[in-house]
Amino acid sequence: MPARVVVGVQWGDEGKGKIIDILASRADVVVRSQGGNNAGHTVESGGEVYKLHLIPSGILYPETLCLIGCGTVIDPKVILEEIDGLIARGITCENLRIDPRAHVIMPWHIEIDGLGEALRGGSEIGTTRRGIGPCYMDKAERSGLRIYDLVHPEVFAEKAKLAGELKNKLITSYYGGEALDVDGIIREYTEYGKRLSKYVADVSVLTFEALRENKNVLFEGAQGTLLDIDMGTYPFVTSSHPLSAGVCTGTGIGPTEIGEIIGVAKAYTTRVGKGPFPTELNDEMGDLIRNRGHEFGTTTGRPRRTGWFDAVILRHAVRVNGLTGLAVNKLDTLSGIGNLKICVAYQKADGTVLKDYPASLEELAQCQPVYEEVAGFDEDISSCRSFEELPEACKRYINKLEEVCGCPVKMVGVGPSREQNLER
Ligand code: GDP
Ligand code: IMO
Numbered sequence: 001m002p003a004r005v006v007v008g009v010q011w012g013d014e015g016k017g018k019i020i021d022i023l024a025s026r027a028d029v030v031v032r033s034q035g036g037n038n039a040g041h042t043v044e045s046g047g048e049v050y051k052l053h054l055i056p057s058g059i060l061y062p063e064t065l066c067l068i069g070c071g072t073v074i075d076p077k078v079i080l081e082e083i084d085g086l087i088a089r090g091i092t093c094e095n096l097r098i099d100p101r102a103h104v105i106m107p108w109h110i111e112i113d114g115l116g117e118a119l120r121g122g123s124e125i126g127t128t129r130r131g132i133g134p135c136y137m138d139k140a141e142r143s144g145l146r147i148y149d150l151v152h153p154e155v156f157a158e159k160a161k162l163a164g165e166l167k168n169k170l171i172t173s174y175y176g177g178e179a180l181d182v183d184g185i186i187r188e189y190t191e192y193g194k195r196l197s198k199y200v201a202d203v204s205v206l207t208f209e210a211l212r213e214n215k216n217v218l219f220e221g222a223q224g225t226l227l228d229i230d231m232g233t234y235p236f237v238t239s240s241h242p243l244s245a246g247v248c249t250g251t252g253i254g255p256t257e258i259g260e261i262i263g264v265a266k267a268y269t270t271r272v273g274k275g276p277f278p279t280e281l282n283d284e285m286g287d288l289i290r291n292r293g294h295e296f297g298t299t300t301g302r303p304r305r306t307g308w309f310d311a312v313i314l315r316h317a318v319r320v321n322g323l324t325g326l327a328v329n330k331l332d333t334l335s336g337i338g339n340l341k342i343c344v345a346y347q348k349a350d351g352t353v354l355k356d357y358p359a360s361l362e363e364l365a366q367c368q369p370v371y372e373e374v375a376g377f378d379e380d381i382s383s384c385r386s387f388e389e390l391p392e393a394c395k396r397y398i399n400k401l402e403e404v405c406g407c408p409v410k411m412v413g414v415g416p417s418r419e420q421n422l423e424r
């Protein structure tokens with residue numbers, strides 16, 4: 001059967017983990033194909049909260065095969081901690097597989113991420129400082145270390161020595177930082193490699209075989225469309241392709257395998273890190289949404305910036321991902337805050353109205369959101385279990401989002417747990 005893809009359509013943290021966990025109950029295979037432990041995906045099940053960074057959100061189902069594809073970057077220490085943490089809570093990781101082509105985040109990547117941000121001064125990206133950008137830089141430069149290398153000690157020692165000594169030169173002479181203990185790192189990471197070797201398998205082959213056996217395959221996006229290195233708010237983006245197309249290169253399957261593409265959005269907008277955010281609310285309403293929605297980063301704990309729903313961004317996401325449907329989470333957060341605003345276009349100082357998200361930040365900086373205001377609602381909707389049960393004002397808000405985004409809303413979230421998801 002054709003595969004299903006779930007992607008974030010704003011700046012990340014849209015509730016992808018929850019949607020994946022719900023859809024994974026019917027999936028045989030769940031695949032992560034880009035990003036690393038910059039991601040933080042929350043799954044709530046049976047009163048327990050799981051925060052996953054690298055391991056696919058299908059891991060709570062013991063029969064589901066969880067795959068991490070070639071397009072990801074893996075911090076061996078973090079993934080082992082995550083595996084140990086899950087096992088300690090009674091979750092088996094026997095069905096986890098990692099592609100040998102995935103790149104390894106080394107301590108020098110983390111060091112350079114921090115030093116690079118400090119050097120940018122006031123114009124820093126606001127990265128998660130997990131070494132993501134520097135690791136993808138080495139991949140593109142063709143000097144990176146891969147999982148295959150990590151699990152082959154002789155190969156690893158030689159390649160890591162070369163890479164580490166070169167990075168030490170960069171760290172000390174360019175960034176003015178402290179040299180790292182390369183030999184110590186090699187010893188430590190060789191041990192991680194030994195522990196990870198049992199999980200290594202060709203994810204492209206496993207995914208292809210599952211698709212040929214007509215199994216239910218689900219792709220879990222990390223980050224979000226506006227953080228895509230090409231289609232996002234460059235340079236305030238991550239270094240991978242969170243778009244639906246990214247699952248093909250990041251797993252090693254062809255686009256013809258994909259049937260359904262679900263974009264996950266919040267009923268409003270949030271962003272962590274720096275960069276443009278046209279509908280941002282730097283006022284009491286922004287604080288209210290942040291506090292009600294508990295908008296603090298899953299990975300770094302940073303307060304998330306908050307703002308109204310932006311349909312210009314959503315139309316961009318519908319186009320660049322080829323979305324077949326939307327899941328709109330956190331509608332419950334908007335209860336009792338008064339009328340709701342939806343940004344339907346941007347207007348420049350000279351009066352020009354933009355309906356499409358502009359490519360340049362300079363043009364975006366001149367844009368003001370054009371809002372349509374709709375009636376809000378005061379009811380507690382967290383116990384609604386069908387779309388029909390929602391108050392009329394909620395239904396009107398969702399129908400309006402559908403109209404201005406040009407995409408059907410197939411799921412509505414009214415709370416963080418599995419049961420609080422209304423399928424239409
Ligand atoms: P992800 O990175 O896209 O998986 O999202 P995160 O887990 O970083 O952030 C989403 C947060 O919203 C998590 O704390 C979820 O438990 C929570 N969440 C998801 N859907 C809903 C919803 O419909 N209502 C509420 N109140 N919380 C939700
Ligand atoms: P999930 O999968 C929200 C943001 C960072 C920063 C920018 C670049 O949980 O939705 P990086 O460390 O990737 O070089 O940082 O991207 N960012 C995220 N924001 N959710 C995420 O993942 C993110 N992953 C990266 O805050 O602005």
Ligand code: MG
Pocket residue numbers: 012013014039040041042298299
């Ligand atoms: Mg997150």
